[in-house]
Structure formats: C-alpha cells, structure tokens
Amino acid sequence: MKAIGYTQPHPIAATPGLQDITLPDPVALGHDLLVEVHAVSVNPVDTKLRKSARPAEGDAYKVLGFDASGIVRAVGPEVSLFKPGDRVFYAGAIQRPGTNSALHLVDERIVGHMPTSLDFGQAAALPLTSITAWELLFDRIGVQPGKKPTGKTLLVIGAAGGVGSVLVQLARRLTSLTIIGTASRPETREWVQSLGAHHVIDHSQPMAPQLAAIGLPQVDIVLSLTHTEQHFPEILEVIAPQGQFGLIDDLPTLDVMPFKRKAISVHWELMFTRPLFATPDMVAQHHLLNEVAQLVDAGLLRTTLAEHYGTINATNLQRAQAFVESGTARGKVVLEGWA
Secondary structure (H helix, E strand, O other), rough: OEEEEOOOOOOOOOOOOOOEOOOOOOOOOOOEEEEEEEEEEEHHHHHHHHHHHHOOOOOOEOOOOOOOOEEEEEEEEOOOOOOOOOEEEEOOOOOOOOEEEEEEEEEEEHHHEEEOOOHHHHHHHHHHHHHHHHHHHHHHHHOOOOOOOOOOOOEOOOOHHHHHHHHHHHHHHHHOOOEEEEEEOOHHHHHHHHHOOOEEEOOOHHHHHHHHHHOOOOEEEEEEEHHHHHHHHHHHEEEEEEEEEEOOOOHHHHOOHHHHHHHEEEOOOOOHHHHHHOOOOOOHHHHHHHHHHHHHOOOOOOOOOEEEEEOOOOOHHHHHHHHOOOOOOOOOEEEOOOO
C-alpha cells in the first residue's frame, strides 16, 4: 500500500523529510477495522511528533496522521459496530501507525459513522478536534448540554484553531453559555464570529480591559487551547473565583498554586487517553463521533475545513505541516485522494 513516512525526527525543511513509501497491507484483527483512507487532515500533534518521534523498533519508517475518513474494507473477528462498505471518520490512536497510508487499522470503538451530508475531505477535518472539544467541554469541565439559562460565561483562547472552531460551535448550539472567543487577525476574528461566538477579543493585546469593555470582567470557564504559558498571568486575572480552567497544549511546567486563592479547578484534556489506556469507557468516542455526525447532518454543526492541500503525498503533506506549524492556520487543513 502507499504511505508517507520518515526515517528519523526532523525539522520541516530537512532533506530527506517526509517520503512517499510502500508498505505491506495490514490485516484486521480483534476489534480492528481495515479502512481505505480517502482523506486526512493535519494537526499540531503531527508536527510535534515529526520533530521528536522515531520509528518503532524493527520499523524502517514512522507513519504519522490521526484524522481520517474512508470506507471500511474488512473487519476483525470481534467487530460488532461496523461492516465492510461503511463510510467512517475517526482520529486514530497515538500508539499505533498513523493514517497517512492508503489502508489503515483502527479500533472500532473510537470510530464514528461519517456524516452523510459531507464528502470525505469535509469529514476528515472533524474527528480529532471534535473529540477534544467535546471531551474538554462536557467530560472534563462538566458543562451540561441544554439551553436553560445559567448566566455563565466561557472564554476560549485560540478560538480560530481546529479545536476552537468546533468548541465554539458546540458551546453555542448545545449550551446557554455566553461565549467569548479570542483571535488576533481580522480574518480569524471573522471566522470565530461566524462560528457563533457572542464576542471576539484579541489575545495579542491585554485581555482584561477588553473583557471589561464588553461588560464581562471575569469569566466562569477559561479554556486555553494554545500558548497557555504566555497567557497564564492574564488567565489568573480574569477567571472568576470558583471558576474552571481547562487546557490542551504542552507546557514545560504548570504551577497551579496561584489558583488556590480563587479555588479554581484545573482540567487537562488529551483525546488519546481513552484508546491509549483502553479505558472501560473507550467506546464513548464512537458514540461521541456518531452524535457529532448527527449534529452535522441536522445543520447544527459545520465542517471546519479551511484549506485543501490536494492529494495525499509527501510533497503536499510537507507543505500542509509547514502551514500548520506556522501558527497562522484557521480551522483545518485537509488532503484528499491518492495520486
């Protein structure tokens, strides 16, 4: 099968970097689905792993990729949720080979039925960010879906990125929270507004006076999706006493002691945790993605595809990773089809 891999960790401009390769076709066992991959999207985790992760012992290449959409071609003997021919979308598992391959194995318990109203490229933009946003908002923070007024406010730092683009939609469509998103450029501000944020402020400028100017000097929930270390002093300032703080990005250290005075709870989300540890509730990601698909088909959520980088090959994937690594992307970057 066709795939894209590399032999050693490297910066984006290294030669050789990502390479078009051929690997043996995998075989579905246990709960595995063998998926014919039609489209993939690029996430920041791809760029981080490319710079740090080596091929597994005995493997010549490391194959990255998490988001994918495609068609089930075969199933393992323990599979009960899918059958060959089903259209699926999913975000994969960090401990297994990635989706940058024409055929891919994935556990059925973290796979959803693809939205019928989307094509493969549009669907591939959604899984990783949808799982992250959903788990962070509903499972970690514990927000209860429903439109009964609560008077609570939500600040989403980095709202124009992949996770933020889904999180703002989920919060607006499924909760009564007042949503403040942050974005620093005119095009990203417009993007966040179009997703449903009630207010948009600029995280490249002091946030406290901007929040005060819209009559929300303190917020109940702060979800920081990028550059948390940089924004941490302001988060401490604007979060309300007994508030909740959630984050997803990597920090060298996180000193939570300053939160004690305000009795702030801290929540860290990693969507890979359930498949990594095969938790008893691992199948929750299957149900979650099915619900996301239903919301999309009902017109309540939209795809976050913002850039299409052509067919799936090493050259295009390297360009896409460079763009994601630049920190200027909004929404998701997708590649579709094999040349």
